[in-house]
Amino acid sequence: xxxxxxxxxxxxxTLGAHISPLSRRYIEQADVVFVLVADGxxxxxxxxxxxxxxxxxxxxxxxxxxxxxxxEMVKVMLAEVQAGKNVVGAFYGHPGVFAWVPHKAIAIARExxxxxxxxxxxxxxxxxxxxxxxxxxxxxxxxxxxxxFMFYQCTINPSAYLVLWQIGVAGDKSLTRFSTGISYRKLLxxxxxxxxxxxxxxxxxxxxxxxxxxxxxxxxLLKDLPVSxxxxxxxxxxPPALSxxxxxxxxxxxxxxxxxx
Amino acid sequence: xxxxxxxxxxxxxxxxxxxxxxxxxxxxxxxxLPLEVQQALNxxxxxxxxxxxxVRAQVVCGLHPAEDPDQEDKEKxxxxxxxxxxxxxxxxxxxxxxxxxxx
Numbered sequence: 001x002x003x004x005x006x007x008x009x010x011x012x013x014t015l016g017a018h019i020s021p022l023s024r025r026y027i028e029q030a031d032v033v034f035v036l037v038a039d040g041x042x043x044x045x046x047x048x049x050x051x052x053x054x055x056x057x058x059x060x061x062x063x064x065x066x067x068x069x070x071x072e073m074v075k076v077m078l079a080e081v082q083a084g085k086n087v088v089g090a091f092y093g094h095p096g097v098f099a100w101v102p103h104k105a106i107a108i109a110r111e112x113x114x115x116x117x118x119x120x121x122x123x124x125x126x127x128x129x130x131x132x133x134x135x136x137x138x139x140x141x142x143x144x145x146x147x148x149f150m151f152y153q154c155t156i157n158p159s160a161y162l163v164l165w166q167i168g169v170a171g172d173k174s175l176t177r178f179s180t181g182i183s184y185r186k187l188l189x190x191x192x193x194x195x196x197x198x199x200x201x202x203x204x205x206x207x208x209x210x211x212x213x214x215x216x217x218x219x220x221l222l223k224d225l226p227v228s229x230x231x232x233x234x235x236x237x238x239p240p241a242l243s244x245x246x247x248x249x250x251x252x253x254x255x256x257x258x259x260x261x
Numbered sequence: 262x263x264x265x266x267x268x269x270x271x272x273x274x275x276x277x278x279x280x281x282x283x284x285x286x287x288x289x290x291x292x293x294l295p296l297e298v299q300q301a302l303n304x305x306x307x308x309x310x311x312x313x314x315x316v317r318a319q320v321v322c323g324l325h326p327a328e329d330p331d332q333e334d335k336e337k338x339x340x341x342x343x344x345x346x347x348x349x350x351x352x353x354x355x356x357x358x359x360x361x362x363x364x
Contacts, residue, residue, distance in 0.1 A: 014273055015269055015270065015273050016269060016270035016271065016272065016273020016274050017273035017274060018273075036322070036324065037320075037322070038320060038322040039307070039316075039320050040311055040314070040316025040317040040318060040320055041266070041269065041307070041310060041311065041314060041316055043316060043317070043320075044266055044314055044316050045266050045269070045270065048266050055317075057317060057320060057321065060321040066321075066323060066326065067326050067330055070324070070326065070330075071330075091324065092322065098324060098325040099324040099325060100324060100325050100326055100330070101324055102324075145325050145326075145327050146327075147327030148327040148328070150327075151327055151328065165325070166323050166325065166327075169323060172327075173327075175326060175327075178321060210269065210305075210307060210310075211269060211272035211273040211275075212269070212272060212302060212305040212307070213305055213307065214305075232321060232322055232323055233322060
């Protein structure tokens with residue numbers, strides 16, 4: 001096994017509230033920490049835990065492909081691992097949920113013979129369930145990155161919850177924008193209205209980042225989606241529009257099985 | 262300014278029960294901070310705190326591409342392989358033609 005190690009940890013969503021004791025210890029003990037969190041104050045909070053904390057924010061630039069930024073983030077972290085250092089990547093939320101960079105960095109580090117693993121964190125999805133009082137086990141729950149939902153023919157079950165992430169940049173094929181406008185959302189609405197009525201109530205959600213904030217929970221009608229306000233942190237939650245339909249054929253066969261046993 | 266971060270961290274670890282019992286603005290640590298900081302904390306004014314702490318205000322937080330880059334790279338490689346194959350076949354065909362003409 002090579003010298004040098006990579007651990008990607010989650011800092012949780014809310015400053016001070018969500019980070020696990022183990023993730024914090026990794027940050028404190030690392031030779032170098034790369035940080036990517038959702039606001040500048042949280043970044044400074046991570047900086048207070050270690051003398052060598054380097055922000056990944058400068059890799060983002062409007063007009064530059066985010067994919068290029070992601071690849072550069074992976075490269076810069078791996079360079080320190082290859083230099084034999086104990087490297088920590090501290091990512092907001094959960095480092096493995098809707099986060100390509102930590103997964104990729106860990107995979108490459110392992111391929112190159114370095115120790116690498118992930119420590120989970122409290123994700124936006126976790127906060128969403130708590131703040132909205134949703135249990136994904138009640139009706140089922142589908143999650144898509146919003147652009148992915150637009151680019152591909154996804155099989156949607158309107159009896160389950162549908163959660164679309166990164167809605168603020170929905171439809172951006174170039175990956176160079178920090179927001180997309182009304183015309184993009186009109187297309188998203190077209191894709192959604194195949195499955196949901198226009199007067200269906202949906203929720204715009206943003207988890208708490210700083211402990212002095214409140215979660216954003218705005219109920220709007222689906223038809224008002226194009227003119228609603230979005231940021232990079234906004235998530236669209238669509239509750240079920242249909243009741244669950246019994247699979248009568250399967251129920252009949254199961255009943256027969258039960259009779260036999 | 263570290264004390265502002267410390268206070269925010271403590272706020273993050275304060276239970277709703279504690280908040281009910283006493284107001285955070287009465288916290289002795291907070292009273293030691295400049296008035297503008299206390300006001301920003303009490304009113305949840307993030308923009309003002311960003312200015313006081315001199316942190317970056319514009320932060321990007323998306324980390325997930327809509328399309329799998331590894332799949333895209335693979336498709337690109339496959340396309341290049343296919344192009345190379347066609348090129349080699351064309352070169353072989355041209356060499357064969359030349360030989361036939363020479364013969």
